[in-house]
Amino acid sequence: MDHNGLFRNIVAKKSFLCVGLDPEIEKIPEFLHRYDDPVFEFNRRIIDATAGYAVAFKPNLAFYETLGYRGLISLESTISYIRENYPGIFIIADAKRGDIGNTSRMYAKAFFEKMQCDAVTVAPYMGEDSVVPFLSYQGKWVVLLALTSNKGADDFQYHYGDGMRLFEKVIRTSRNWGTIDNLMYVAGATRAEMLAGIREIVPDHFLLVPGVGAQGGSLREVARHGMNDRCGLLVNSSRGIIFADNSDKFDNVAGRKAMELQQEMAEYLAEAGLI
Amino acid sequence: MDHNGLFRNIVAKKSFLCVGLDPEIEKIPEFLHRYDDPVFEFNRRIIDATAGYAVAFKPNLAFYETLGYRGLISLESTISYIRENYPGIFIIADAKRGDIGNTSRMYAKAFFEKMQCDAVTVAPYMGEDSVVPFLSYQGKWVVLLALTSNKGADDFQYHYGDGMRLFEKVIRTSRNWGTIDNLMYVAGATRAEMLAGIREIVPDHFLLVPGVGAQGGSLREVARHGMNDRCGLLVNSSRGIIFADNSDKFDNVAGRKAMELQQEMAEYLAEAGLI
Numbered sequence: 001m002d003h004n005g006l007f008r009n010i011v012a013k014k015s016f017l018c019v020g021l022d023p024e025i026e027k028i029p030e031f032l033h034r035y036d037d038p039v040f041e042f043n044r045r046i047i048d049a050t051a052g053y054a055v056a057f058k059p060n061l062a063f064y065e066t067l068g069y070r071g072l073i074s075l076e077s078t079i080s081y082i083r084e085n086y087p088g089i090f091i092i093a094d095a096k097r098g099d100i101g102n103t104s105r106m107y108a109k110a111f112f113e114k115m116q117c118d119a120v121t122v123a124p125y126m127g128e129d130s131v132v133p134f135l136s137y138q139g140k141w142v143v144l145l146a147l148t149s150n151k152g153a154d155d156f157q158y159h160y161g162d163g164m165r166l167f168e169k170v171i172r173t174s175r176n177w178g179t180i181d182n183l184m185y186v187a188g189a190t191r192a193e194m195l196a197g198i199r200e201i202v203p204d205h206f207l208l209v210p211g212v213g214a215q216g217g218s219l220r221e222v223a224r225h226g227m228n229d230r231c232g233l234l235v236n237s238s239r240g241i242i243f244a245d246n247s248d249k250f251d252n253v254a255g256r257k258a259m260e261l262q263q264e265m266a267e268y269l270a271e272a273g274l275i
Numbered sequence: 276m277d278h279n280g281l282f283r284n285i286v287a288k289k290s291f292l293c294v295g296l297d298p299e300i301e302k303i304p305e306f307l308h309r310y311d312d313p314v315f316e317f318n319r320r321i322i323d324a325t326a327g328y329a330v331a332f333k334p335n336l337a338f339y340e341t342l343g344y345r346g347l348i349s350l351e352s353t354i355s356y357i358r359e360n361y362p363g364i365f366i367i368a369d370a371k372r373g374d375i376g377n378t379s380r381m382y383a384k385a386f387f388e389k390m391q392c393d394a395v396t397v398a399p400y401m402g403e404d405s406v407v408p409f410l411s412y413q414g415k416w417v418v419l420l421a422l423t424s425n426k427g428a429d430d431f432q433y434h435y436g437d438g439m440r441l442f443e444k445v446i447r448t449s450r451n452w453g454t455i456d457n458l459m460y461v462a463g464a465t466r467a468e469m470l471a472g473i474r475e476i477v478p479d480h481f482l483l484v485p486g487v488g489a490q491g492g493s494l495r496e497v498a499r500h501g502m503n504d505r506c507g508l509l510v511n512s513s514r515g516i517i518f519a520d521n522s523d524k525f526d527n528v529a530g531r532k533a534m535e536l537q538q539e540m541a542e543y544l545a546e547a548g549l550i
Contacts, residue, residue, distance in 0.1 A: 024381070062374060062381035068389045069351065072344035098398060099337060099371055100425040100490075106299070106337035114343045123373060123398045125420055127427020145400055150375040152402020159444055161436025173430055215375075 014266035018056035020238025039074035049255030053262035056090040149188025149211030189217025195225035213240025223268035289541035293331035295513025314349035324530035328537035331365040424463025424486030464492025470500035488515025498543035
């Protein structure tokens with residue numbers, strides 16, 4: 001899928017919502033634990049309840065790896081389920097990988113060939129040869145960490161030199177490693193005012209924005225500072241949707257939370273004249 | 276294991292060698308492919324051939340994840356095999372993880388509880404709350420990326436501001452997050468002359484040094500610039516040992532390569548008066 005394809009899906013669904021599939025086993029409703037694969041059963045219900053309001057799903061690998069190889073089976077089942085039932089939806093493996101060239105090639109193979117994801121999040125610390133192996137796959141994307149939503153982002157991402165902060169240097173240096181059709185950036189919603197500055201460096205790239213909801217970021221601020229003429233935003237919510245309720249109606253509540261975000265997104269898309 | 280424990284093992288084996296278990300499936304000798312789990316069979320033979328010369332093994336997760344959940348089964352079998360047969364050896368999960376706090380906690384659980392590794396490599400980009408969840412496990416270690424051995428290290432790790440380069444800032448900022456008993460740093464052998472500068476910032480921390488062998492780093496230079504009074508070094512070799520030969524005698528050749536490195540290491544340990 002290229003950036004126009006993403007935009008078409010956003011217009012069709014009046015949504016730029018990405019739902020984070022982070023199925024922390026201790027938080028999964030009790031009744032699902034009687035199934036062979038509670039994680040998959042949880043995800044399947046979340047997917048069915050939210051797919052109408054979302055353009056992307058983002059499983060975070062940590063929540064699967066923590067369960068050992070069985071967690072990877074749950075993840076592979078989840079991705080197959082999305083592919084079969086909601087073929088147009090964009091799947092981001094939130095893995096934050098990055099290693100020397102020959103090793104990043106193995107990770108690219110893992111996420112793009114073995115798991116059939118559309119995109120993978122990559123950490124920039126090791127530089128160009130750690131990122132480009134992911135960019136050699138036709139139609140697949142790198143989502144490069146730039147400015148993250150957590151407190152620790154202050155520690156190194158603002159390191160200032162050569163007239164710019166590290167996250168700005170990451171964006172400036174990397175923007176030509178790929179194109180607007182295979183490279184986007186993570187830019188946290190908890191620092192929405194920074195999105196305007198990021199937009200000056202990469203006006204046309206998509207941004208994946210975590211931190212709305214549980215982490216406290218404002219969707220209105222994100223849209224105000226980050227939206228471009230192809231929307232250019234995927235806004236993620238994980239815990240605020242999937243763990244909004246833990247009764248046997250959790251999926252209904254998750255669907256309602258996703259719908260609320262979608263409706264707010266539709267407003268901002270309309271205000272921007274994109275729908 | 277604390278840093279004195281590591282040092283005792285180094286003295287006992289006259290070696291500070293870490294063997295990288297990166298079993299690229301295309302490079303595994305042909306005859307192993309008739310087994311159910313060729314990756315484990317490969318690793319098992321490498322482990323038996325090299326364990327006498329090494330104080331640590333370092334499986335890189337990419338080479339297992341690229342095989343899907345079956346790769347994780349191979350990895351779990353490999354770790355169990357080491358634990359049962361070579362109980363004193365230090366096991367480093369080379370995973371280069373790092374995410375927001377609640378997610379890093381899941382990765383910590385994956386590598387320390389589920390997989391029973393002693394250490395995990397962590398990428399510093401997301402700062403303190405992405406690293407500290409790994410430091411809360413008694414006897415377990417974080418190996419934080421500082422200066423890596425690849426070409427792309429130039430892109431961001433040298434970003435200069437506040438009188439220091441990024442990798443120096445990473446070390447200065449993080450050195451008190453843990454102690455010399457649970458925190459070490461990656462410092463690439465391809466930049467051995469930088470090790471002296473790193474030693475000024477962290478005289479007592481262990482350094483994990485990749486890049487000797489296939490990547491071209493010099494063991495003598497690493498020892499000269501990086502060794503401290505507890506050795507303070509784990510030097511990794513992966514491809515130079517495990518893929519030195521691909522006949523059905525590959526394990527003998529791997530053992531010989533490991534022994535050659537161990538003998539050279541013994542010289543430097545003796546020169547430094549540590550054995």
